[in-house]
Amino acid sequence: xxxxxxxxxxxxxRKTSALIRELILPAFGNSFLSSLGDGAVLPGAEQLxxxxxxxxxxxxxxxxxxxxxxxxxxTLNDVAMAGGEPKYLSLSLVIEEGFPTEDLRKxxxxxxxxxxxxxxxxVTGDTKVVEKGSCDGLFINTAGxxxxxxxxxxxxxxxxxxAVLVSGPLGNHGLTILLARHPQMLEADLSSDCAxxxxxxxxxxxxxxxxxxxxxxxxxxxxxxxxELAESADLGFELxxxxxxxxxxxxxxxxxxxxxxxxxxxxxxxxAVVSANKAEEALALMKQFPEGRNAALIGTVCAEHPGLPVxxxxxxxxxxxxxxxGAQFPRIC
Amino acid sequence: xxxxxxICGTHTHAIARAGLKQLLPEGVKLLSGPGxxxxxxxxxxxxxxxxxxxxxxxTVCTYGDMLRVPGTSxxxxxxxxxxxxxxxxxxxxxxDALSMAERDPGQEYVFxxxxxxxxxxxTLAAVKAARVKNVSNFSxxxxxxxxxxxxxxxLADSESRIDxxxxxxxxxxxxxxKGFRFLPEEYRLPAVISGFEPADIWLSVKELxxxxxxxDPRLVNTYTRAVSPEGNPLALxxxxxxxxxxxxxxxxxxxxxxxxxxxxxxxxxxxAAIKFGIxxxxxxxxxxxxxxxxxxxxxxPAGCPFFGKVCTPEAPLGPCMVSSExxxxxxxxxxxx
Numbered sequence: 159x160x161x162x163x164x165x166x167x168x169x170x171x172r173k174t175s176a177l178i179r180e181l182i183l184p185a186f187g188n189s190f191l192s193s194l195g196d197g198a199v200l201p202g203a204e205q206l207x208x209x210x211x212x213x214x215x216x217x218x219x220x221x222x223x224x225x226x227x228x229x230x231x232x233t234l235n236d237v238a239m240a241g242g243e244p245k246y247l248s249l250s251l252v253i254e255e256g257f258p259t260e261d262l263r264k265x266x267x268x269x270x271x272x273x274x275x276x277x278x279x280x281v282t283g284d285t286k287v288v289e290k291g292s293c294d295g296l297f298i299n300t301a302g303x304x305x306x307x308x309x310x311x312x313x314x315x316x317x318x319x320x321a322v323l324v325s326g327p328l329g330n331h332g333l334t335i336l337l338a339r340h341p342q343m344l345e346a347d348l349s350s351d352c353a354x355x356x357x358x359x360x361x362x363x364x365x366x367x368x369x370x371x372x373x374x375x376x377x378x379x380x381x382x383x384x385x386e387l388a389e390s391a392d393l394g395f396e397l398x399x400x401x402x403x404x405x406x407x408x409x410x411x412x413x414x415x416x417x418x419x420x421x422x423x424x425x426x427x428x429x430a431v432v433s434a435n436k437a438e439e440a441l442a443l444m445k446q447f448p449e450g451r452n453a454a455l456i457g458t459v460c461a462e463h464p465g466l467p468v469x470x471x472x473x474x475x476x477x478x479x480x481x482x483x484g485a486q487f488p489r490i491c
Numbered sequence: 492x493x494x495x496x497x498i499c500g501t502h503t504h505a506i507a508r509a510g511l512k513q514l515l516p517e518g519v520k521l522l523s524g525p526g527x528x529x530x531x532x533x534x535x536x537x538x539x540x541x542x543x544x545x546x547x548x549x550t551v552c553t554y555g556d557m558l559r560v561p562g563t564s565x566x567x568x569x570x571x572x573x574x575x576x577x578x579x580x581x582x583x584x585x586x587d588a589l590s591m592a593e594r595d596p597g598q599e600y601v602f603x604x605x606x607x608x609x610x611x612x613x614t615l616a617a618v619k620a621a622r623v624k625n626v627s628n629f630s631x632x633x634x635x636x637x638x639x640x641x642x643x644x645x646l647a648d649s650e651s652r653i654d655x656x657x658x659x660x661x662x663x664x665x666x667x668x669k670g671f672r673f674l675p676e677e678y679r680l681p682a683v684i685s686g687f688e689p690a691d692i693w694l695s696v697k698e699l700x701x702x703x704x705x706x707d708p709r710l711v712n713t714y715t716r717a718v719s720p721e722g723n724p725l726a727l728x729x730x731x732x733x734x735x736x737x738x739x740x741x742x743x744x745x746x747x748x749x750x751x752x753x754x755x756x757x758x759x760x761x762x763a764a765i766k767f768g769i770x771x772x773x774x775x776x777x778x779x780x781x782x783x784x785x786x787x788x789x790x791x792p793a794g795c796p797f798f799g800k801v802c803t804p805e806a807p808l809g810p811c812m813v814s815s816e817x818x819x820x821x822x823x824x825x826x827x828x
Contacts, residue, residue, distance in 0.1 A: 160574075161566075162575055164570045164571060340587070342584060473511065475511065476510060477510045477827050477828060478827075491499070491501065491609040
């Protein structure tokens with residue numbers, strides 16, 4: 159750890175991982191927390207899944223959503239990735255003094271719309287108003303509880319030969335936010351993929367034990383998630399670059415700005431690892447949903463090169479996918 | 492061994508991402524050159540920006556890539572200074588910095604103006620806008636560089652041994668094909684202006700190898716969809732009007748006469764170095780890291796003893812491991828398997 163917390167510790171890459179491993183796990187580590195999944199599976203008569211997330215996105219409104227929709231979908235997704243059917247949410251607001259009530263009304267309305275669609279309830283919450291300058295407009299924290307429907311989802315369940323699938327094109331959310339923050343950089347017809355993935359996950363639970371692992375590649379993108387999974391499972395990945403879906407607008411914007419879509423955040427995509435003989439079935443299940451219509455098989459789990467995801471380029475070369483080091487910045491020249 | 496140099500950091504990045512070095516024929520090497528803006532900035536300039544950021548009522552605005560670059564000590568970086576409470580803002584354009592200055596007239600805003608000919612017109616346009624709008628709390632710490640004097644300095648070094656240049660497409664958009672004619676005409680060296688798609692780079696490398704084999708050095712432009720013979724006349728006119736050539740210190744290359752731009756005439760009022768009394772030395776202090784040799788193509792990233800061991804993108808010792816245009820960052824992030 160550095161002497162001070164720099165912005166890199168919030169990027170979702172290796173520095174974030176250091177923060178968790180060096181400060182949080184030593185203080186609170188237990189078998190639920192230490193697995194570092196998207197949510198924790200808790201024991202009881204009915205096993206529960208519990209997850210929480212804080213949302214500090216700027217701008218608060220962006221093409222494809224706003225912080226309210228994001229705060230609900232983000233936690234629903236985390237519960238679903240851990241195998242849970244979401245039931246109850248908490249919602250806490252930290253509001254900056256002077257925040258327009260009309261904006262808060264809109265944000266809560268879209269959060270409520272997602273809550274209604276998902277059939278869950280917001281059952282507890284909190285509000286704080288802080289002095290001007292103490293937060294950037296509005297921060298939201300949500301926590302979610304779900305009932306465990308799919309036990310055993312874990313990197314440890316992955317085996318060599320398993321198929322790696324993604325539910326659609328990658329990088330849209332990260333690029334959309336970047337361009338919403340800096341509209342003068344580039345005009346592009348992009349919108350966030352922010353969506354509730356719990357229904358798609360529930361469909362995949364139908365694969366039973368052939369569904370090994372689910373993860374939503376938010377901060378740090380696909381590359382960081384796969385690098386972390388390979389390391390924790392001590393298995394490799396073989397990935398074909400040309401089969402990884404990226405929208406043309408995202409690809410072009412990334413080329414122009416010097417960014418890599420595989421490191422850009424997603425808020426409505428999942429990575430699924432399934433038994434090889436269930437890959438087609440899993441793809442078909444994903445494609446039933448509008449947000450999964452461009453789902454794709456992108457590679458396989460392998461025993462060779464454990465700990466390393468290897469990407470085969472269309473040019474016949476290959477390279478490693480490594481975890482994001484710090485925030486991605488557009489190039490200068 | 493045929494040693495080809497890609498001058499531009501964006502080429503370095505594209506080559507690493509597509510794994511093109513693995514596919515080169517035996518006996519051909521692609522080396523990185525002094526075309527990553529952050530990498531050629533000497534550590535003393537980072538120190539100066541950190542000291543500016545420590546002043547009360549002053550905000551340093553910078554491109555993200557500059558944030559993590561260490562100065563003369565690993566503890567001196569803008570990102571660390573920001574975490575300690577200094578006002579450092581990441582911007583994507585000098586115009587963002589100008590807008591901040593306009594909204595907050597009680598605070599000084601200094602833009603860290605790094606970059607080559609590609610970036611110079613945008614930086615100058617912000618200075619021009621500041622003059623038109625009479626924004627006096629905005630200034631630019633001029634770290635803009637010209638590529639030609641750097642390439643000449645490199646060629647004057649007998650250790651460099653370059654057989655041909657992959658010339659930077661983005662710089663050429665501004666200065667035109669004519670900006671690189673000196674390579675075949677004065678040095679008898681093959682030179683190809685290239686775009687950034689793997690196919691562009693491949694085509695350009697093929698042409699360079701043809702010129703080397705047939706001893707037929709000439710300037711070829713394979714990026715005609717963006718680069719014209721004469722460049723961008725509006726941008727060139729702006730540079731001509733607002734700047735004069737100036738000497739500057741480069742990492743790895745030392746002090747080079749005429750290699751930078753100084754704001755000219757009445758625009759000098761927006762020069763942060765003049766405004767705040769900063770002068771950079773003519774000599775750079777020795778650094779532990781070997782970025783200076785990496786950007787001159789003398790060693791490859793893996794030739795530095797720190798590469799991937801104590802120097803990684805999370806804990807960079809030098810700029811080449813920081814910038815997305817840096818040779819070490821590209822080689823480490825996109826390491827081949």
